[in-house]
Amino acid sequence: xxxxxxxxxxxxxxxxxxxxxxxxxxxxxxxxxxxxxxxxxxxxxxxxxxxxxxxxxxxxxxxxxxxxxxxxxxxxxxxxxxxxxxxxxxxxxxxxxxxxxxxxxxxxxxxxxxxxxxxxxxxxxxxxxxxxxxxxxxxxxxxxxxxxxxxxxxxxxxxxxxxxxxxxxxxxxxxxxxxxxxxxxxxxxxxxxxxxxxxxxxxxxxxxxxxxxxxxxxxxxxxxxxxxxxxxxxxxxxxxxxxxxxxxxxxxxxxxxxxxxxxxxxxxxxxxxxxxxxxxxxxxxxxxxxxxxxxxxxxxxxxxxxxxxxxxxxxxxxxxxxxxxxxxxxxxxxxxxxxxxxxxxxxxxxxxxxxxxxxxxxxxxxxxxxxxxxxxxxxxxxxxxxxxxxxxxxxxxxxxxxxxxxxxxxxxxxxxxxxxxxxxxxxxxxxxxxxxxxxxxxxxxxxxxxxxxxxxxxxxxxxxxxxxxxxxxxxxxxxxxxxxxxxxxxxxxxxxxxxxxxxxxxxxxxxxxxxxxxxxxxxxxxxxxxxxxxxxxxxxxxxxxxxxxxxxxxxxxxxxxxxxxxxxxxxxxxxxxxxxxxxxxxxxxxxxxxxxxxxxxxxxxxxxxxxxxxxxxxxxxxxxxxxxxxxxxxxxxxxxxxxxxxxxxxxxxxxxxx
Numbered sequence: 138x139x140x141x142x143x144x145x146x147x148x149x150x151x152x153x154x155x156x157x158x159x160x161x162x163x164x165x166x167x168x169x170x171x172x173x174x175x176x177x178x179x180x181x182x183x184x185x186x187x188x189x190x191x192x193x194x195x196x197x198x199x200x201x202x203x204x205x206x207x208x209x210x211x212x213x214x215x216x217x218x219x220x221x222x223x224x225x226x227x228x229x230x231x232x233x234x235x236x237x238x239x240x241x242x243x244x245x246x247x248x249x250x251x252x253x254x255x256x257x258x259x260x261x262x263x264x265x266x267x268x269x270x271x272x273x274x275x276x277x278x279x280x281x282x283x284x285x286x287x288x289x290x291x292x293x294x295x296x297x298x299x300x301x302x303x304x305x306x307x308x309x310x311x312x313x314x315x316x317x318x319x320x321x322x323x324x325x326x327x328x329x330x331x332x333x334x335x336x337x338x339x340x341x342x343x344x345x346x347x348x349x350x351x352x353x354x355x356x357x358x359x360x361x362x363x364x365x366x367x368x369x370x371x372x373x374x375x376x377x378x379x380x381x382x383x384x385x386x387x388x389x390x391x392x393x394x395x396x397x398x399x400x401x402x403x404x405x406x407x408x409x410x411x412x413x414x415x416x417x418x419x420x421x422x423x424x425x426x427x428x429x430x431x432x433x434x435x436x437x438x439x440x441x442x443x444x445x446x447x448x449x450x451x452x453x454x455x456x457x458x459x460x461x462x463x464x465x466x467x468x469x470x471x472x473x474x475x476x477x478x479x480x481x482x483x484x485x486x487x488x489x490x491x492x493x494x495x496x497x498x499x500x501x502x503x504x505x506x507x508x509x510x511x512x513x514x515x516x517x518x519x520x521x522x523x524x525x526x527x528x529x530x531x532x533x534x535x536x537x538x539x540x541x542x543x544x545x546x547x548x549x550x551x552x553x554x555x556x557x558x559x560x561x562x563x564x565x566x567x568x569x570x571x572x573x574x575x576x577x578x579x580x581x582x583x584x585x586x587x588x589x590x591x592x593x594x595x596x597x598x599x600x601x602x603x604x605x606x607x608x609x610x611x612x613x614x615x616x617x618x619x620x621x622x623x624x625x626x627x628x629x630x631x632x633x634x635x636x637x638x639x640x641x642x643x644x645x646x647x648x649x650x651x652x653x654x655x656x657x658x659x660x661x662x663x664x665x666x667x668x669x670x671x672x673x674x675x676x677x678x679x680x681x682x683x684x685x686x687x688x689x690x691x692x693x694x695x696x697x698x699x700x701x702x703x704x705x706x707x708x709x710x711x712x713x714x715x716x717x718x719x720x721x722x723x724x725x726x727x728x729x730x731x732x733x734x735x736x737x738x739x740x741x742x743x744x745x746x747x748x749x750x751x752x753x754x755x756x757x758x759x760x761x762x763x764x765x766x767x768x769x770x771x772x773x774x775x776x777x778x779x780x781x782x783x784x785x786x787x788x789x790x791x792x793x794x795x
Contacts, residue, residue, distance in 0.1 A: 152256075152489050154313075154321040154418045155230060159221060160306035163191065163229075163273065166214040166299070170195050176211045177241035177274040183213050192459035194235070194298040196279055199690035200457060202699050205294070212275045212299055218267045225307035226346065227265055228315050230258035232301035232488065234277055235458070236285065241274040251285050251519055253295065254485040254507065255526035258319035261305075275299065283513035286520050292510055292545075293450060293484065294690050300459040301488055309414035311350050313407060314342035314379060318529040323407050325422040325533055326573065327391075335391040335424050337367075341382050341407050350376040352411040356386060359404045366403075393438045394423025394535040397478055400499030402535070421496065423535025427575070429594055431626040435677045437501070437538075444501055444538075444677065445670070445724065446477030447684035447705065448631060451487050454708040457688075462490055469494040471706060472684060475717060476724030481630065481680040484509050484544050486527045495536035503577065503630075503680070504531060505541025508563070512546055514555035517562070524563055528570045537574065540567045544579040544630075545598060548587035560591045579630035584618040596628030596678055601666075603634045604649050608665040612673075619675055628678035629670060634662035635702035636714055637695045641737040654695035654702050656714060657734065663716045667723060668774050681705060681720070715750075722750040722775035729775070730756065730795050740784065747779040749793055759792040761785065 167186035175181055189212075199205040218227065231238065235253035239246070242264035250257040265271045279297025281289045308315060314322040322342040329336045339356060351374055358367040367386050392401040401423065408417040429435045435444050449468065452458045460468075465488055472480055480500050482491065485507040495502045506523045508516075524542070531537055542563045548554040560578070567576045576592040581599075589595050602608030611632070618627055635648060636659025647653040663681070670679045686704035695702040705717040718731035733748040749756050757767040758779045768777050 152230070152232070152321065154315070154323075154420070155304050155306050157417065157419060158306045158308060159219075159225075160304045161216060161218075163214055163216060163303040163305060166191055166193070166212045168193065168195065168210065168212050170206065170210045172209050173211055176213070177246075177276070178244045179272050186211075186213065191299045191303055192301055192456075192461070194296045194300045194457040194459045196235075196294060196296040196298065197457055199294045199296070200454065200688045200699055202690075205690040207280045207290075207295065207297075209276060209278045209280075210297060212277065214273050215270050216273060216305060217270050218265060218305075220268050222307040223267045225262075225309060226260060226312065227262045227267075227305065227307045228258055229261050229273070229303070229305050230256060230315070230319060231299065231303050232256045233486075234275065234299050234301075235279050235296045237278045237282070239276040241272075241276075243272050244274075251282075252523045252526070253279070254487070255523055256301075256319035256489075256530055257526075258316050260316055273305075284515050284519055286516050286523060287484070287507040287509045288511055288513050288516055290690065292689065294452075294457075294688055296452070296458045298459065300457070309416050310347050311345045311352060311376075311409060311411055311414040312343070312416035313409055313418045314344040316344075317342045318526050320529045320532070321418050321420050323405065323418050323420045323533075325405055325420065327422075327424045330391065330393075330424055330426060333390065335388045337386040337388055337405075339384050339386060339405060339407065341384075341409075342379065343376065343382055343409055344379045345376055348377075350411050352376055352409055354382060354384070355408045355410075356384060357406045358386060358388060359406070360392065361401050361403070363404075388424075391424045394425040394496075395499070396437050396442055396501060397499040400497060400536075402496060420533050421493075422533045423496065425535055427501075427538040429575070429626045429677045431624050432675055434674045441674075442478065442501075443674075444479035444628075445679045446472065446475070446479040446481070446500070447681040448481040448483040449684040450483060450687040451485075451491075452687055453710065454688075460488070465490045466494065467710060468685070469498065469500075471710070472500060473498045474725065474727075475705075475721050476726070478724075479503065479678060479680070481505075481541075483683070486523070486530070489530070492531055492534040492536060496534050500536055501538045502534070502536045503539040503541050503678070504537050505544065506563075508543040508546060508559075510545045512556045512559075517555070517559050520559060520563060521566055524566060525570060528567065532571065539575055539577045539594065540571065542567065542576055542578045542592055543588070545581045546578075546588060547582060550587075552587040554587065557587055557591070560588060564592055577628070577630075584622050584625060584627070590625060594626055594628065594677065596630035596680075598631035598682070599629060600632065600634070600649075602662055608662050609669070611666055612669040615669065615673055615676065619673075626677050627675065629676060630678070630680055631682040632662075632666050632679070633682040633703040634659045635695050636660070636716070637697065637702050638707070638712060638714060638736055640696060641734075650694055652694070652696050656736065659703075660715050660719065660733065663719055664774060664776070667720070671723075671774070685710065718750045719775070722752045725752070728753055728795075730793060732791060732793055743784055743786070744781050745784055747782050747791055747793075749777045749779075750775055751777060751795060753795040756793050756795045758782070759794070761790055
């Protein structure tokens with residue numbers, strides 16, 4: 138039997154190809170933090186364990202400064218399999234478990250997974266009994282491991298736990314495969330794209346446990362209005378075990394996925410049947426091209442299209458990385474509100490819903506693996522595994538334009554260091570798995586070096602004015618690099634500064650490692666930096682660090698411990714810093730009218746400057762109910778300043794209209 142649920146995939150907490158099959162969401166578990174032996178056995182007494190709801194993490198102590206436990210923990214749940222799953226193949230799929238997982242069913246070992254950000258899915262048919270209660274047990278660990286990327290947690294926390302959804306689901310004996318790196322099993326590669334037509338190569342991984350099968354595959358392609366625009370049938374005379382079946386479908390007059398201008402999505406439905414068994418998978422995809430020119434920047438569908446936005450981590454103050462669908466939607470809504478054309482998903486694979494929302498909003502994505510900062514020389518196999526999972530699990534998302542291979546990994550001495558060789562291997566692997574997309578990486582070194590420019594594109598993390606130099610030095614670095622290396626495309630993968638909204642006296646600035654990070658300095662950083670970037674069209678990308686404040690266990694800077702303060706929005710999402718509105722005024726088409734420095738409420742001088750971010754033609758200032766003046770917008774970075782505004786000695790009310 139095939140169940141196909143029509144509607145938005147975002148209403149589910151799981152991948153669409155799971156939601157469309159008979160499934161059970163495994164949300165209620167019991168949990169124990171610490172080392173135990175034989176806790177996977179059905180006879181083990183777990184009655185004293187803590188009840189928890191998945192998504193769940195046991196690393197909130199890293200945020201709260203309570204010791205940051207790094208080690209083992211256990212989860213157990215019991216599930217009754219309905220009789221409708223009889224004679225079906227039964228699978229369990231975890232969207233992610235941090236950072237390592239050992240899975241047991243009814244006391245029997247099923248498998249290991251190493252890497253805390255990608256999905257894994259196993260056939261558990263031989264371990265379970267339909268019509269009875271079955272025990273699922275996991276031993277997990279968030280301890281750093283030199284064989285698993287990232288090898289440490291110096292830049293972000295390694296959260297432990299089942300922090301993304303888990304499903305148990307079934308398919309017929311003849312089905313589209315669910316175990317090919319936990320993907321949908323359906324891959325769409327647009328080729329030969331023109332205004333008249335596009336050729337779609339559709340690769341379908343199929344599987345059967347029957348001795349042999351004669352079957353057919355039906356392909357249907359729908360546009361964004363759910364209109365059937367192409368269809369095809371493939372007859373298969375004999376099918377055994379696992380196979381990959383490929384067909385070509387010609388699509389007339391394709392509508393391109395064109396970023397924020399028109400994020401048009403197609404949907405392919407692939408159905409396999411043999412008269413007795415039927416299975417079906419639906420996958421959205423888009424048709425587009427992307428390239429970068431060293432002199433003129435980035436191009437989407439052969440038209441200039443600047444990539445600008447922010448980098449983003451996957452955590453909230455009160456939940457860590459164990460986010461609900463609503464939290465993911467809220468984060469992406471804020472990215473979208475700011476007018477971003479691009480998003481760097483740092484520094485690891487994010488939840489599937491994030492990529493789905495980027496597809497729908499038209500936000501180009503840099504997706505990357507957690508090969509970050511330090512290396513051991515022993516993590517190569519795991520890095521390749523995580524890159525393979527990232528690419529295959531997210532292959533059909535048109536929003537993803539770049540595969541990121543590393544961040545701030547340094548080969549100080551020579552090009553024979555292990556990280557250099559691994560980068561070359563990862564680059565080759567990425568192109569083998571996905572010939573269409575470009576690779577990239579984020580360096581904090583110079584334009585040319587041992588690790589730089591191995592990937593197709595190179596970008597740089599530059600913190601002029603925060604860790605070194607002045608904010609304006611970014612212009613000199615960009616211009617000198619571009620003039621000296623005109624054939625190297627230069628992007629900015631990170632820039633920014635710390636900012637605590639509770640700090641408003643800029644005279645107390647104590648950067649970059651001190652305890653006072655005034656919001657005004659954060660604002661200055663971005664006003665200067667964006668002006669520099671905007672005026673240089675050869676800068677193919679720019680990403681603010683970071684969209685949101687996030688936790689780094691053990692940090693003690695800027696007046697709040699365990700926090701990176703460089704976000705445009707507070708950790709709890711309750712407060713948008715001034716600089717959020719600066720970028721919204723510069724990037725968004727929505728009307729923006731915002732008074733800056735509103736938290737700097739106590740001022741010592743009777744004369745002040747009222748600064749406004751706006752994309753409107755003119756702004757009128759009112760002080761204590763009296764009209765002061767009207768100014769036209771002439772700034773190319775959307776700032777109007779009313780200078781020498783006289784204040785009363787008591788409370789003053791500032792109003793602007795446009």
